[in-house]
Each structure stands twice: as C-alpha cells, then as structure tokens.
Amino acid sequence: MLDVPAQSAARFITFEGGEGVGKSTQVKRLLVRLNRMDIEAVRTREPGGTPKAEAVRAFILQGRSESWGPGAEAVLFAAARYDHVSTLIAPSLASGKWVISDRFHDSTRAYQGLTGGVNEKLIQGLETLALDGHQPDLTFVLDMDPASAFARVETREIEKALVQTGDRFEKEDLEWHRRLREAFLAIAAANPQRCVVLPAAQSPESLEQEVWDTLIRRFPEIEARKAG
Structure with a gap:
C-alpha cells in the first residue's frame, strides 16, 4: 500500500472482538513493545480517534442514536471512520508510522451488519467510502465467551467498562x-x-505474547530490525 522500504514499512493493525475481551489493554501493550523496538506507532480507537469522530462517539455513548436503528448507526460509524481515516490513519501511515486501532470496520460489520441485520450492500458501500483503500494489514480478533467477558467488565470502574460504544451495547x-x-x-x-x-x-x-509472536511471524522485518 505504501512505497517505503520493507524494513521500515508502516503497518496498520486492528483489534476486534466483543465487549470486555481486553482489546484496549492489548493495544497499549503492543504500543509499548513497538516503542521498545524504536518503531514509531500511533494508538487510536473507534469510534473516535479525531475530534469529529470523538463527537460521534459521545453521541452514541449517550444512547441518542439507538432509536434511529442499526442502519443509521452504521452511517454514523462510517462518517466517523471517514474522518478518522483521512485525518489520522492515512497521514500516519504515509509518514511511516504504524497505526494500532482499538476497533475498525469489522466492528460495524459485526455489530450493525451480521448482528444488527443491516443490508450487506449498505455496509459495503459505507466501507468503501470510509476506508478509501486503507484496509488493516493484520487484525487480531480476541475471542471469549460473553458471559465470562461480562464478569470481567463488572469488576472494572464504570468509566473503564465503557468499551467501544459502552452502555449502548452492553x-x-x-x-x-x-x-x-x-x-x-x-x-x-x-x-x-x-x-x-x-x-x-x-x-x-x-x-500479549501471543499477539507479539503472531506479529513477528507476519512481519519478519521486525526481528531483522532487532538483529540489526
């Protein structure tokens, strides 16, 4: 996607999964690991990541979009994603920085599409517009039984428990x-x-170790960088 040397190639990594599976924790841990390797990386999230997208996030967190239905929510997510990609993700990758995101387009496919019943053609159309060709290089899907995941969430402070769109979906x-x-x-x-x-x-x-082992298998230039 980017015309840069393999050893310094920018990578776009996303973390996906249901509520309470630990995406935010692993995003933070991966960022620390990359920094230790002197790899410049940007941590972000969806919905959010830019001022405009964070405004959409706040709107959804407050439950103000729920009555509009999953189709309208998919449009809101796409609008936030369009700004996120054009303002933060694309420029960061173009400058050689890695981007690590807590959720991306797969969440819209899972929440509003496959679970919410939004037409696949609408999902695809919104995705094409919002992504502008910027597909993740690697996506970690963190999988956990929902009952166990919610037991985790209940042990957190409320502020920390509001993942992705918080109480709207919890x-x-x-x-x-x-x-x-x-x-x-x-x-x-x-x-x-x-x-x-x-x-x-x-x-x-x-x-964290599984994430890192997977990453270096997928992108061996990381280990080459370490050896160098």
Whole structure:
C-alpha cells in the first residue's frame, strides 16, 4: 500500500472482538513493545480517534442514536471512520508510522451488519467510502465467551467498562452478545489472510505474547530490525 522500504514499512493493525475481551489493554501493550523496538506507532480507537469522530462517539455513548436503528448507526460509524481515516490513519501511515486501532470496520460489520441485520450492500458501500483503500494489514480478533467477558467488565470502574460504544451495547442480552461473538468469528473465517483469532480468556501477559509472536511471524522485518 505504501512505497517505503520493507524494513521500515508502516503497518496498520486492528483489534476486534466483543465487549470486555481486553482489546484496549492489548493495544497499549503492543504500543509499548513497538516503542521498545524504536518503531514509531500511533494508538487510536473507534469510534473516535479525531475530534469529529470523538463527537460521534459521545453521541452514541449517550444512547441518542439507538432509536434511529442499526442502519443509521452504521452511517454514523462510517462518517466517523471517514474522518478518522483521512485525518489520522492515512497521514500516519504515509509518514511511516504504524497505526494500532482499538476497533475498525469489522466492528460495524459485526455489530450493525451480521448482528444488527443491516443490508450487506449498505455496509459495503459505507466501507468503501470510509476506508478509501486503507484496509488493516493484520487484525487480531480476541475471542471469549460473553458471559465470562461480562464478569470481567463488572469488576472494572464504570468509566473503564465503557468499551467501544459502552452502555449502548452492553445492555443487550447475553444471546445478542453470543450472536455478536459468532459474527466476529465468521468475519475472521472469511478473511484468513488478514484476521487471526486469539483466545482472550488467558492472562493479559500470555495474550500479549501471543499477539507479539503472531506479529513477528507476519512481519519478519521486525526481528531483522532487532538483529540489526
């Protein structure tokens, strides 16, 4: 995607999965690891990442979009993503920086598409517009039984528990979240060249190591950089 030397190639990495699986924790840990390798990386999230996209996030967090239905929510997510890509993601990659995002377009496919029932053609159209060709190089799908994930969430402070769009989706019943889990697994199965499913019920430290081992297998230039 970018005309830069392989050893310094910018990479776009995303983390996906249901509520409470530990995406934010692993994004932070990966950023630290990359910094130790002197790889400049930008940490971001969806919805959000830019002032305009964060305004959309706040609107959804407050539950003000719920009555509009999943189709309208998909449009809102796409609008936020369009600004996120054009303002932060694309310029960062073009300058040689890695981008590590807590959620990206797969969340819209899983939440509003496969689980919410939004027409696939609408999802694809919004995705084409918002991404402008900027597909992730690697997506980690953190997989965990929803009941166990919510037990984790209940142990956190409320502010830290509001992941992605927080209470807007956390209040859905367990069966809905089980369908969401299957949606993410279906996306991963349909995109094996990009997506890697990792068990999220293990310790954060063990999961961090799995993420890192996967990363260096996929991008061996990282190890070459270390050796150099």
